[in-house]
Amino acid sequence: xxxxxxxxxxxxxxxxxxxxxxxxxxxxxxxxxxxxxxxxxxxxxxxxxxxxxxxxxxxxxxxxxxxxxxxxxxxxxxxxxxxxxxxxxxxxxxxxxxxxxxxxxxxxxxxxxxxxxxxxxxxxxxxxxxxxxxxxxxxxxxxxxxxxxxxxxxxxxxxxxxxxxxxxxxxxxxxxxxxxxxxxxxxxxxxxxxxxxxxxx
Numbered sequence: 001x002x003x004x005x006x007x008x009x010x011x012x013x014x015x016x017x018x019x020x021x022x023x024x025x026x027x028x029x030x031x032x033x034x035x036x037x038x039x040x041x042x043x044x045x046x047x048x049x050x051x052x053x054x055x056x057x058x059x060x061x062x063x064x065x066x067x068x069x070x071x072x073x074x075x076x077x078x079x080x081x082x083x084x085x086x087x088x089x090x091x092x093x094x095x096x097x098x099x100x101x102x103x104x105x106x107x108x109x110x111x112x113x114x115x116x117x118x119x120x121x122x123x124x125x126x127x128x129x130x131x132x133x134x135x136x137x138x139x140x141x142x143x144x145x146x147x148x149x150x151x152x153x154x155x156x157x158x159x160x161x162x163x164x165x166x167x168x169x170x171x172x173x174x175x176x177x178x179x180x181x182x183x184x185x186x187x188x189x190x191x192x193x194x195x196x197x198x199x200x201x
Contacts, residue, residue, distance in 0.1 A: 006039040008102030008126070010113035014044045014063070015056045026108060030061055041100045043116060064100055102126060104158075109134060110150060118153045127158045130171075133186075137170040151175050 009030060013023030030040050041062040044055065055063055105128040107117030117128035130153070141147045154160070154174040161182045162168040168183050 004037065004039045006041065006100075006102040006104075007033060008100070008105040008117075008120070009040060009042045009108065010105055010116040010120070010128075011042065011044055011108040012112040013108075014042060017054055017056060020056060027056070027058060027061070031058070034060055041102060043100075045116075062100065104128065106131060107153075107157075110137060110153060111146070114153050114157075115149070118156060121156060128156075129159045129161065130154065130157045131161045132167045132171060133163045134167065137167060137174070 009026065011023060011026050013026065015022055015024050015027050026042075030042060033040050039062070041064060043064050045066050047067070055065060057063075101124060103126070105117040105120055105126055107114035107128050108131045110130060110132055114128075114130045114132075117126075117130070120126050121128050137150070141150060151174050154171060154176045157176065157180075159180045159182065160171050160176055161184050162171060163184060163186050165183065168178075168181050171181055172178050
């Protein structure tokens, strides 16, 4: 029996019962991939103490939701907390990861899902693709250490998907090859959104 190709989706957001719109685009993407006869597992770590509504259980979508401590007392330290928190999330994920080890990872957002994908790649040799959907990149780094980490994540990616020309240019500035970047702008359903007469509107 042929083994199905498995895609891992590392994402900080995914639809839950309280906020079904949160990460709905990620769930939609996963559902579309499943039509190509592949396996998909979603890695979505969640804080242990923070109240979090249970994720929506989509048919055929495997979800791994390890709990992690948020260490909120470190929040004020803009240098220590981001890196420490991300590493801890990975350690919690690692305990659940091996049975679901994918052939490739898809990291949603550079410094969250992208960072998890980078750590999994470093530990297990799983290649990864980044999906940059942030409103901004370069202006969001809190320190030189975080900027250096961003460059490392980008450098080791197999490819990058960008939703805007601005993000594409920023990925290039971080050191990624332009030829390996796919520009895929966000679009709307033109059957639902189209021009109409102002008087009718």
